[in-house]
Structure formats: structure tokens, C-alpha cells
Amino acid sequence: MGNGRKSDRLRVIYGDATLGVYGKSVSCIFSRQMGGLESLVADGREWLYRMPRPAFWRALTDNDRGSGFHLRSGMWLAADMFITCREIQVSIDGRTIPLPKAPYNNCYTSHEEAEKVSVLFIYETITVPAARVHVTYEVGADESIRITARYLGKKGLPQLPVFGMRFIMPTKAVRYEYEGLSGETYPDRMAGAIPGVYRIDGLPVTKYLVPQDCNVHMGTKWLKVYRDKVLDLSCKKKEAFSLCFAADEEPFAFSCIPYTPEELENATHQEELPPARRTVVSILGAVRGVGGIDSWGTDVEERYHISGEKDIFCSFSIHAGGENS
Numbered sequence: 071m072g073n074g075r076k077s078d079r080l081r082v083i084y085g086d087a088t089l090g091v092y093g094k095s096v097s098c099i100f101s102r103q104m105g106g107l108e109s110l111v112a113d114g115r116e117w118l119y120r121m122p123r124p125a126f127w128r129a130l131t132d133n134d135r136g137s138g139f140h141l142r143s144g145m146w147l148a149a150d151m152f153i154t155c156r157e158i159q160v161s162i163d164g165r166t167i168p169l170p171k172a173p174y175n176n177c178y179t180s181h182e183e184a185e186k187v188s189v190l191f192i193y194e195t196i197t198v199p200a201a202r203v204h205v206t207y208e209v210g211a212d213e214s215i216r217i218t219a220r221y222l223g224k225k226g227l228p229q230l231p232v233f234g235m236r237f238i239m240p241t242k243a244v245r246y247e248y249e250g251l252s253g254e255t256y257p258d259r260m261a262g263a264i265p266g267v268y269r270i271d272g273l274p275v276t277k278y279l280v281p282q283d284c285n286v287h288m289g290t291k292w293l294k295v296y297r298d299k300v301l302d303l304s305c306k307k308k309e310a311f312s313l314c315f316a317a318d319e320e321p322f323a324f325s326c327i328p329y330t331p332e333e334l335e336n337a338t339h340q341e342e343l344p345p346a347r348r349t350v351v352s353i354l355g356a357v358r359g360v361g362g363i364d365s366w367g368t369d370v371e372e373r374y375h376i377s378g379e380k381d382i383f384c385s386f387s388i389h390a391g392g393e394n395s
Contacts, residue, residue, distance in 0.1 A: 105155025
């Protein structure tokens with residue numbers, strides 16, 4: 071990456087429909103047409119199968135079904151699947167510039183450099199009423215990518231199941247490691263969890279009778295995901311390689327499984343789940359509790375609700391983890 075660069079600065083390419091940011095180990099392509107981060111390559115491997123999107127939904131739990139949560143908040147499932155990018159703002163070394171697109175981008179050469187590139191995507195949900203989400207990617211000369219997602223609450227919107235960002239990776243991870251709480255934890259299921267560093271082999275999915283949300287881990291300081299396969303047949307390396315997600319000011323919650331919420335939602339029994347091909351990582355700033363006060367019917371306690379009328383903030387950084395690290 072960074073052909074011909076004589077410094078540790080980032081190389082910036084202003085395309086007709088994309089903005090490319092290249093470092094020595096990490097490169098990004100931001101798409102104006104798609105309205106998001108289209109490619110993330112770390113140590114020569116692609117980490118995105120789909121564009122990262124704001125996450126609003128989790129697969130229903132037994133208590134969600136029993137309490138009728140889906141009937142009150144079902145619009146967030148549609149918002150999780152479909153969203154519109156309304157505006158894009160670009161900043162180079164702290165200076166906001168006009169959105170690079172033809173013919174304006176022709177004023178740039180192929181040798182542009184920067185210390186920091188910031189791209190803000192402003193999304194609008196298809197809920198009624200609509201809400202806005204600001205997602206900012208900041209790529210620094212240290213080749214870290216800081217991501218901030220801010221949900222702007224709107225009066226009249228129902229409670230959310232979760233809020234954060236979801237990443238779908240091209241192949242199935244072989245393991246992941248994290249620093250946080252032991253076991254599967256939720257905001258109202260954290261008692262007895264032990265802080266520490268943990269390694270999980272494969273991508274286990276809790277075998278509930280009816281597939282549902284699972285394997286959430288609260289209070290996480292960092293997560294490292296390992297893969298050993300790529301879709302690029304020209305890549306002959308077989309060593310495990312990794313990508314690291316690190317909390318900024320506050321710990322995050324995460325899940326790392328081979329299915330999207332919609333895939334879990336569509337299966338009424340475990341054998342109906344599709345073959346595991348991808349890795350789905352959800353980095354979450356807010357998670358609804360699971361309840362279970364009685365026989366899966368009473369609503370989750372109010373302190374474990376997520377209001378759709380209040381702002382929610384989530385911030386974390388991504389950097390290359392290297393091989394077998």
C-alpha cells in the first residue's frame with residue numbers, strides 16, 4: 071500500500087465515486103454511491119463482505135416474544151435492514167472540503183497525502199417518524215480507524231433492541247479473543263461474570279430450541295477476530311490473521327457469530343440455520359436486557375430499556391492485528 075510514499079503520511083486518492091485512503095498496513099475505500107465504507111484491507115486481506123451499517127435489531131429472545139416486544143418495536147427490524155444515506159462530509163487534516171466527485175476531484179493529483187482523513191455519513195432510518203444516525207470514520211497516520219456512531223433520538227419512536235455498528239466479514243473466523251466479562255452476558259445478566267482475557271475457538275452459537283440472539287459480551291475493552299481464509303484465490307498465505315476492535319472512553323458490548331439477526335430470525339429450529347460462511351461482528355453501545363422475571367412474559371425492567379427518544383453514542387477504534395498475533 072502507499073506506492074512511492076516517502077513518509078508515514080496517508081495516501082489519499084480522490085475518485086469519481088470513491089475516496090481511497092492508504093497506509094502501509096491498512097487501506098479504506100469510502101463509497102459515495104453506496105454511502106459507507108466499501109472496503110477495509112488490513113495486512114493485505116479484505117475484512118468487509120458487506121458495508122458496515124448501524125445496528126438496531128437483535129434476533130428476538132424468548133422473553134421478547136412472550137412480552138410482545140416485537141409488536142411494539144418491530145419497525146427497528148426494517149430499519150436494521152434498510153437505511154438511507156442523506157449526506158456525506160469529508161475533512162482532510164481538520165479542514166472540511168467539498169465532497170470529492172467529478173469533475174471537482176480532477177483538481178487532485180495521484181500523490182495527495184494527509185495526516186488524518188475524516189468521513190461523516192449521515193443516515194436516515196425508515197421508521198415513522200424518521201431518525202438520523204451520524205457515523206464518522208477517522209483514519210489517522212498511525213493507521214487506526216476511529217469510528218463514532220451517534221443515534222439522534224426522536225420523540226414518538228419505540229424502544230430499541232440494540233444500537234451500534236455491524237460488520238459482516240468475508241469468511242468464517244477460526245476464533246476470537248477479548249478482554250471483558252466471562253460467558254454470555256447482558257445488562258441484566260452480568261452478576262457472577264468474571265473480568266479477564268478470554269479465547270473462544272470457532273464461532274459458537276448457543277443452541278436454544280428456537281434460534282435467538284446469543285453470545286453477547288458486555289463490558290469489553292478489546293476484541294480480536296482471527297480468520298485464516300479469504301475469498302481472493304490469488305492469496306496463498308494460510309496463517310491466521312486478525313483485526314482488533316478497541317474501546318475508546320467506554321467499554322462496548324459485542325457479539326461475534328456466523329449469522330445476522332435476520333438469519334437467526336428466519337429459523338424456527340437450529341437445523342434451519344444456513345451453513346456458517348461469514349463472520350458477523352456487532353459492536354454495541356447499548357443493549358436491551360433479556361428479562362426472564364417469570365415464565366418469559368413480563369417486560370424487561372425499565373432500567374434495562376433503550377429509549378428511542380434519547381440520543382445514544384458508541385465509539386471504538388479498529389486496527390490491524392497482524393498474523394498469529
